[in-house]
Amino acid sequence: MSIADELDALLSAYDACKVVIFADISSKMTLLCRSTEPMPQETLDSLCHEAALLFEGAASKLSAGSTPSKAIVSDDNNLKVFILAEPETPDVLCCICDPEIHISAFAKDAQFRLSRITAETGI
Numbered sequence: 001m002s003i004a005d006e007l008d009a010l011l012s013a014y015d016a017c018k019v020v021i022f023a024d025i026s027s028k029m030t031l032l033c034r035s036t037e038p039m040p041q042e043t044l045d046s047l048c049h050e051a052a053l054l055f056e057g058a059a060s061k062l063s064a065g066s067t068p069s070k071a072i073v074s075d076d077n078n079l080k081v082f083i084l085a086e087p088e089t090p091d092v093l094c095c096i097c098d099p100e101i102h103i104s105a106f107a108k109d110a111q112f113r114l115s116r117i118t119a120e121t122g123i
Helices: 003-013 041-056 058-063 103-121
Strands: 017-024 029-035 070-074 079-084 091-097
Touching: 003 017, 003 029, 003 103, 017 041, 017 103, 029 041, 041 070, 041 079, 041 091, 070 103, 079 103, 091 103
Parallel strands: none
Antiparallel strands: 017 029, 017 091, 070 079, 079 091
């Protein structure tokens, strides 16, 4: 499956998922986006910056010497889910979901799809 196919499959498997982006946190750049509605570029940029802070910035130091592979940020209306491909790699999925999503199943599926993307592309 292509990167686009993997993102489409994740988005279509979960009605509560609204946005899935494949990004490079070292450059803070969205490489590919799939969403249920148009997303402003500022939203995509913000997600990339937030992922970089979580996995490379001060928040990453909270995990006692190891880089976390997942992060979930909640506000009143959304859950933002961030999945890192591997420690020391820049590849990440950034997702915006409704709060009622089954988060453990979604995170597991997102991690699986990201591992397939990185294996397929050799990233």
